[in-house]
Amino acid sequence: MSKSEFEELAGLIRDFAKTRDWEKFHTPKNLAMALVGEAGELVAEFQWLTPEESTKSALGPEQLEAIALEIADVQIYLSRLADVLGIDIPEVVRQKMKINENRF
Amino acid sequence: MSKSEFEELAGLIRDFAKTRDWEKFHTPKNLAMALVGEAGELVAEFQWLTPEESTKSALGPEQLEAIALEIADVQIYLSRLADVLGIDIPEVVRQKMKINENRF
Amino acid sequence: MSKSEFEELAGLIRDFAKTRDWEKFHTPKNLAMALVGEAGELVAEFQWLTPEESTKSALGPEQLEAIALEIADVQIYLSRLADVLGIDIPEVVRQKMKINENRF
Amino acid sequence: MSKSEFEELAGLIRDFAKTRDWEKFHTPKNLAMALVGEAGELVAEFQWLTPEESTKSALGPEQLEAIALEIADVQIYLSRLADVLGIDIPEVVRQKMKINENRF
Known part of the structure; x- marks a missing residue:
């Protein structure tokens, strides 16, 4: 099976961080802060x-x-955060949409 | 060509909003606010x-x-915002990662 | 000279944290996170x-x-953050307003 | 009775907005967005x-x-938001601290 687009992007971002030895900064706490800053x-x-x-x-x-690039920045940190936590974004989105279907 | 996962999720969220007649609330301004609230x-x-x-x-x-569901909420509003603006998230992420490659 | 209202509120919040032994949680990093969450x-x-x-x-x-109580929450963390960093809010606001006067 | 420091700062910011004819932009919705951006x-x-x-x-x-100036920016929009909504910040902070006293 081919990699999904989410996995492909997460891989790009993971390699980028690894190459620059930034993994030590990428704790979930720090990534959540970076994400809200971009938001x-x-x-x-x-x-x-x-x-x-x-x-x-x-x-x-x-x-x-300008907006497209800000959207990219949010996606980058969201994908990176999910990656370091082992969370599958498409799966949790589908799960949350089902919760929303039942709630509203 | 099959739909990408990003397109599939955007479609799910679009249909959800349409069914509930929430499209009128989903201006980019409002969606950006909802996104930062979830962040x-x-x-x-x-x-x-x-x-x-x-x-x-x-x-x-x-x-x-709990964190996974919050990540889902951020992704839902980010995908919805990109969708109403006609922005292709994987494309702008790749574009931004190239900018980052050159910058750092 | 009597204490200013900013100092009085900062003192209230400081005592509240001290009584609950929450000072160890109140690093500037954590307080900035709490503030943006309330925002x-x-x-x-x-x-x-x-x-x-x-x-x-x-x-x-x-x-x-409801809005008034959210405004209070933001002020509480902003005052607490300024307090642990030794920053005088009214003074920096006046300083920033002068910068803004010259800029716009 | 002399004006409190909160009233004095709110007045400074109000005059600044008035002089530049920015009052039309200062809806509570927009000010809340500006505040979270600064946060x-x-x-x-x-x-x-x-x-x-x-x-x-x-x-x-x-x-x-740099942090002090960012704190100032948050305070400026928080004070402005409270001002356009007629909310007395020190009063709601005291009210919220009493709620917190009972809760924790």
């Missing part, structure tokens, strides 16, 4: 926009590019 | 732990399960 | 509201009370 | 530090100055 940068892209101005059709290409 | 809950799981206590081998199964 | 809960109060619905006149008394 | 920058100052490295005696003067 803060992502939210900052939208803070002074009206809901309408925040939509795809209203955003300019530069804004959209 | 805050994720970081709260680790706030009083030492870095050592935050690792996979030190966490108990209940803590790990 | 996430505060933002969650507003995430599905329109900007208009988020205003004082539109919010119901229960919503306003 | 994210504050947490980022600590993300790769050990708990020990994050303490006052271990931080260098430049790090401490």
Whole structure:
């Protein structure tokens, strides 16, 4: 079976950290902090926009590019955190969506 | 070509929102807020732990399960945000990792 | 000279932590995490509201009370963090406002 | 009775916003977003530090100055948010500390 895209990205990020000897910094505590910092940068892209101005059709290409890179940063730390904890993201997303189906 | 796992999950979340008529709430601005709120809950799981206590081998199964569900919540809003903005997460992650390769 | 309100609140929170022997948990790193977690809960109060619905006149008394308590939680951790780092909040706010005056 | 320090700082920030005609941007929703963005920058100052490295005696003067300015940014948006909602921060902090006294 081929590797999933989630596994492929986690591998990329794992190798990146290993090459730079950054694994010692990548405790789950630290990675959760890095993730929320990036989430803060992502939210900052939208803070002074009206809901309408925040939509795809209203955003300019530069804004959209900046947002895309912030989304990437959040995904990178989320994938890395899941990786060091041995958590399978697609599996827990499906599990959580089932919980949500029953709740709402 | 088969759908990627990212596309599959985004589709699940899109259908969930559509069924509940929640699409009107899912502006990028609102989704970014929801995402950072979930990231805050994720970081709260680790706030009083030492870095050592935050690792996979030190966490108990209940803590790990709680963390996994918070990771799922962050992924759900991140995937949904990318979806409403037409952003391809694996592509922007690869793009950002190349930027990081050159930077560090 | 009488103690300022900032000093009075910091003292309340310091005594609270001391009584419970929580000082060992109150490293700046942990307090910053706790603060961003509370900020996430505060933002969650507003995430599905329109900007208009988020205003004082539109919010119901229960919503306003919930928001007030989240604001308190953020202030508590911010005051505690500044206290353990020996930072005088009113002084740095005045300093930062001067920087902002020159920048904008 | 003289104005409290909280009122004085809120007044400074209110005038700053008024002078720049930024009041229209300062909805509670937007201010909560700005606050969590600044909280994210504050947490980022600590993300790769050990708990020990994050303490006052271990931080260098430049790090401490950067942290102080991030604390100021969080306080500025927190004070502004409370101001536009008519919330008295010292009062709600005392109220919340009483709740905490009974809970813990």
